[in-house]
Amino acid sequence: MESQQYLESILKAQDLDDNSQELNDLQTHRKDVERLLREGFPNSSPTIRYGGSRAKTTLIRESYDLDIICYFPCDDTGAGTTLKEIFENTSKKLAENYYVDPKTSALRLKDKQYKLDFHIDVVPGRYVDASKSDCFIYQNGADKDRLKTNLDVHINHVKNSGVVPAIRLLKLWKTRRGLQLKHFVFELLIIKLLKVKKNSSLETQLKHVWTSLKDAQEPISIEDPANPTGNDLSELIQSAWVQFSDRSRATLTLLEQSGWEAIFGPLEDEKNDAGKTHQFVRAAATVSSPTRPWLPKK
């Protein structure tokens, strides 16, 4: 199979169909989140909508987080007067139905009893002015306690970059390798690197990104299009750089030695569920002396 065809097939396998169980579950939770927040803050009128990869069309099945933004109007104090209060009060409302795991600017929702991850991040914030364009979001535990951002600028920057397929494949690469860098920062980095390769094949684009990451002596600087002067991403890039550079080098070596399947794995065959179960049963049958799971607490 040609590289381009193989990479497109890998991408297709990462689509989350509109009718998929995963997406249906996410949409059910989204409705629940919206209801909780609207009922929880009856005197407010927050904007609640999708952000993140769903809006940017960069979602991949293997790491399908759903961002829901909840931005309050600039003169709305129904959820709190400060950004910290908005963050904390939103968390309290969501905690009625969910286990809430606070991240830097988002609230990660999990199952209350079993901590099962619902892959949903709620991002509370407040619009800067009545135009409902720029927004301030709280930075939990960070040096600067607020960050100015603009959801539409981010979405359009990525959606209109012309390199969304490459972004999705590289997100898969980053996810599989457990590399620690915020997705949106990685997306900005890819867009910058591929500015000169927009019309190239996926194979060329991916190789170009890895080669650039491998060869750059210093971390490549990127700008946040929603806040070019106020959001310094250099620290995030700096701390991840060595690892990205090393893993890019290893990926290029592996690619040269063993081809694309060594990077993204073989294409999934269209086996039905029963066939897959049979494969698992067969694999388990060949384990000669299995380790048996245990739990310290009764």
Add this chain to the structure above:
Amino acid sequence: MRGHFLKISPGTRARELQSDLEMKFPDLTVSYTGSRILIRGAFPVLDSGLVLDRYQIEIEWSDTDSEAPLLYETGGRIPWIGNRHVNTDGRACVFVPEEWLIHPREERTLIRYLDGPVRDFFLWQSLFERGESVRWRDRSHGIVGLIESYGEMIGLEGESAIRCCLEYLSKEQLKGHWTCYCGSAKRIRNCHLEELRALRLRIPQHIAHLALTRLDNPTMR
């Protein structure tokens, strides 16, 4: 060779581990913060070269003789619940730690850990998700599971005999006048002394000591 891993810096050790992974688990990335070595990425459940499933994982690696590596499933796929063998702190309970630590250090490699306990654990999870009964049973929870495990290790049944035997194995020297662990009420020199001597060759003193400590505190690392 013994102690080599403990003498080198975490950065050097992380690079060694990364190089060990390149051929079979190229998706996994080794990093370190302070003295902690972390392995992250997508773990493939392999069978005859086929990827049957993938789990997002984090492993806190340990080369020491007293602490087994810690495994976390980080993709949020497995609930943190007893019957899935995930602790309330998200730690996956792949085995009774002494079952791993009893192996000589040169056999406790990262590849063996991934190919053995980690693969078994996720194969077990994938089958559980599919409603299939797994060929091998999980251990009972808590102290009962420890007694099952140590009993298999020693080749004994009964909590008091197992505890007593572990107690003897944890001592510096064997004494013939001790009462035999088997419950016969005879002195051990007249009963199971040879068996105990043979056990000492298989079960190092520190493992017996760890097992006894865990029986008192099953939640310790």
